[in-house]
Amino acid sequence: MNAPIAATMLQAKDFKSDYKPVWCPGCGDYSVLTGITKALAMLELRPENVAVVSGIGCSSRIPAYTTCYGFHGVHGRSLPAATGLKVARPDLTVLVASGDGDGYSIGGNHFLHACRRNVDLTYIVMDNHVYGMTKGQPSPTTEPDWKSKLAPGGTGLREFHPLVIALASGANFIARGFSGDPNGVAALIAEAVRHPGFSFVEILSPCVTFRPEQREWKQAVRPAPVEPTDDPARAARRLMTDDGFNIGVLYKGSRPPFNAAIPAESKSVEELECQFRL
Amino acid sequence: MPVPTLEDFMSRAYAMELEATERYAQFAEQLDTHNNREVAQMFRKLAQIEALHARRILEEMGWSSLPAMPPAFAWDGEEGPETAPFDALHYLMQPYHALEIALRCELQAVKYFDGVAAADVPQRVRAAAKEMAEEEREHVALIKDWMKKVPQPAAGWDEDPDPPRMSE
DSSP states (O other): OOOOOOTTSOOGGGGBOSSOOOSOTTOHHHHHHHHHHHHHHHTTOOGGGEEEEEOSSSGGGGGGGBSSEEEEOSTTOHHHHHHHHHHHOTTSEEEEEEEHHIIIIITHHHHHHHHHHTOSOEEEEEEOSSBTTTTSBOOTTSOTTOOOSSSTTOOOOOOOOHHHHHHHHTOSEEEEEETTOHHHHHHHHHHHHHSSSOEEEEEEOOOTTTOGGGGGHHHHOEEOSSOOBSOHHHHHHHHHTOOSOEEEEEEEOOOOOOOOOOOSSOOOHHHHHHHHOO | OOOOSHHHHHHHHHHHHHHHHHHHHHHHHHHHHTTOHHHHHHHHHHHHHHHHHHHHHHHHHTOSSOOOOOOTTOSSSSSOTTOOOGGGOOTTOOHHHHHHHHHHHHHHHHHHHHHHHHSSOOHHHHHHHHHHHHHHHHHHHHHHHHHHTSOOOOTTTTOOSSOSOOOO
């Protein structure tokens, strides 16, 4: 235990805005919000040095609930917006919030290329295997036999495996958390932010309204019985055989992050237009 | 988890009370948003009680500022022993349910402090842990009394003929 800390140090509550979340009571996203604000406090960051960028969906409401800079963007396009921001303002810590619909379906293609580019971002995906905001349609991570009004016999489609895709596409840090463990989520996010390059943190975040059976996830999750590896081949074997409930850092790569050469002096809009003139 | 000094122990006890306070306050906000004012009020009251305990620890230790917090992820379990689980809520829940949650949390706190008192710890830590466990036992008794004054939910309390969210 350390000596008493200075009262001026920011705490998690200092990163929470006055806007009250409108998620359903018991939703896992409350816990992820707590995890993010605790991580930012642990990292001793200040709200004015952090930006939270999102797309559309329940999870994407997060920027408004923080005191950081926020951008609630277009569906599936949180990563391009965040990439542009980070390249233009490398001094900012940029977190990107998404869900399994926004991130893996509408924004699926951007996910691949954000992993490939390896810009220094932390991508947090709250995965509940369903489109919650639009009332319970199957998402890319929905189990093939999950029955709903829109898919009465289940989709019959194999689930998307985001961690495997992230590894194959070049993400530099891959972890999985569970919203029932907000302190663990905070630690994972803090580690992801510290790790250079594109860090992907998938958080299992139950939808208590449309997938009430996900309350049982707390019995299924367990700490991954392995140390993080920096060997992509070993990580691939682990992730391919993973049942989706191993929690922790699963891969820590050493690929150097994308480093945009920003010109010392910015150009005027007219000068930029000249470059594109046919 | 080792507890080598009284300061360590009290820091942890403070963190525990603070985490419980924050969780109840979050629950109150969630239920306010969903127009369940009665239970929101109950959680707000529980948050105030936990905050009082936290303040008392600061006073007892003569700490003018916050003590160093143990790493947030350093509990033996996923969260502090007195913290209610995030998914414990239902938008139609009743005050009795809130008290059931509080009772479970207080019982976990008793177990935690009893565990510290029974462990191989310095005498001052053991004495403080026994005192804390005793206080938590009093809280258990208070909540049980409180539950007798609150109506028990009827069967089907969570059935809503006009639910706010229906799957398509």
